[in-house]
Amino acid sequence: MLKLAGNQQRMCDGVSRRSFLQVGGLAMGGLSLPQILKAQAAAGETSQHKAVIMIFLAGGPPHQDMLDLKPEAPSEVRGEFDPISTNVPGIQISELMPRVASMMDRFAIIRSLVGAEGRHDAFECCTGHHFRGNQPQGGWPAMGSSLSRLMGPVDPSVPPYVDLSHKMAHDPWNIKGPGFVGMNHAPFRPDGESMQDMTLQEISADRLGNRAALLSELDRFRRAADQKLSSGLYDDFTEQALGVLTSSKLVEAMDLEKEDPAGRARYGTDNLDVLGYSHDKGYQAVMSRFLQARRLVEAGARCVTCSFAHFDWHGQNFRNARKVIPLLDQGVAALVEDLHERGLDKDVTVLVWGEFGRTPKINERAGRDHWPRVHAALMAGGGMKTGQVIGSTNKLAEDAADRPVHMQEVFATVYQNLGINVASTTIPDNNGRPQYLVDHHDAIAELV
Secondary structure, eight states: OEEEESOOOBOTTSOBHHHHTTTTOOOOSSOOHHHHHHHHHHHOOOSOOOEEEEEEOTTOOOGGGTTOOOTTSOHHHHOSOOEEEOSSTTOEEETTOHHHHHTGGGEEEEEEEEOOOOOSSSHHHHHSSOSSSOOOTTOOOOHHHHHHHHHOOSBTTBOSEEEOOOOOSSGGGSOOOOGGGOGGGOOBOTTOOOSSOEEEEEEEGGGTTOHHHHHHHHHHHHHHHHHHHHTTSSOHHHHHHHHHHHOHHHHHHHOGGGSOHHHHHHTOOOBTTTTSSOGGGTOOBOTHHHHHHHHHHHHTOSEEEEEOSOOOOSSOHHHHHHHHHHHHHHHHHHHHHHHHHTTOTTTEEEEEEOSOEEOSSOOTTSOOOEETTOEEEEEEETTOOOSEEEOEEOTTSSSEEEOOEEHHHHHHHHHHHTTOOTTTOEEEOTTSOEEESSSSOOOOTTTO
C-alpha cells in the first residue's frame, strides 16, 4: 500500500490522514495486486453498473425494538419502546427510527426471516450459506467475491469488492472473503494491512499540507516504477496495479473532504465509543462509512460492506438501543436519501441485517438473548417494490406466522437486482465442480 512516514494527523471526522492515504493496501494475505487485476481481466468486464451495499449489524439486532414491535404483548416481551407511524399507512416501526419512518416508502421490511444458523458470525450474512454445512474445498465465497469473479471491475482502478468495516475483536464477526474463488477476489480493505508497504519516503504526514511536495513524491514513485516496467521487470498487470495505487479515482472516492459539507452533515458524526464500553474491540458507530459506501459505488465498486456498532446485548438492551439505533437510523436514512437524489436507487441495493434475532422475553439483566428462529431485515433501492412489509411474526415475535422468508431468498433477490440469474449461474470450485450461488431459493416475489 502507499504509506506515509511520520505522525498521523486526524481529520475532523476522526479518520487519520495516514489511514486515508493507505487506500492502496490490500488485506489479502500473500497475493499481489497484479494477480488480482489479471484474474479480474480474465473474468471480463461489463458496462452495466449495478451494486449492493450491505450493512452488517454484528451480534444480532433486537427485531422487537426496531422493526417488529409488539405493543400488545406482555411487558416482559414488549420492552420500553413504542411504535410510531411511518409515511406508509399501516406500517409502524420503533420510535428510535424516526428518519427511516419518515421515508418508509423507500424501504421494505422483512419481518419473517428464517434460516439463521444461530452462530455469532458474519458468514451467513456474507455468503448466504451455513458455516457448519458441507462447504466446497476452500469454503463459500462472500457475495462481493462472487461478484468480482463473475463480473470483474467496472473501472480498472476501483476494486469490485470493498469492505469498509472496522476490525472487531471477535474475529468471526469480521466480514468474509473469497473462499474457493481465490484471493484474487478478496475484499479491498482501506484500513487493512498489506504484506508489503510502498512508502513515500520523502513525505511525512506533517508535510501533507504541501500538496506540491506530495505530487512531486508521487511522480517520483511512478517514474521509478516506469523504469522497472521498461526494463521488463513488471508485466502489463503490474503496470495496471500501479495505476490503481496512484490513481486519483479511488482516493477521491474515499476523501470526504470533497463532499458538500451540508450533505456530509446529514450522515452524522463518527462515535468510536458509542456504547461506553469495549471501544477498543471495534464496537464503533462510524457514520462516515455510509457516505464512503455511496461514494465508492458511484466510483465503480460493485459490492461495499460495512459493519456498524455491536448488538449482542444480553444486558442493558434498552440503554444500549437508545445509543446505537438512532445513529443507525440517521446513517441508513441519509444513505438511501442520497441514492434517490442521485438517481442511483434503481441500481444500488441496500441491505441492513444481522446474523439472527433476539429472545422475545427480556432477561433478568434487562437484555435479550440469542434467537435464531426468526429475525428481520431492512432493504432499499435496487429497483425493488418498496413501501411494504413482507411477512409477520406471532404475537410474541418468536416465530414466523406468515410468509417465512429464508435468508437465501434475500441473496437471490440481491443477485437478481444485480442482473444475475441464480437458477443458471455457477462458479467452479477448487475441484472444478460448478457451484450455484444459492441452493434452491428464488428471489422474493413481492419485491422484484
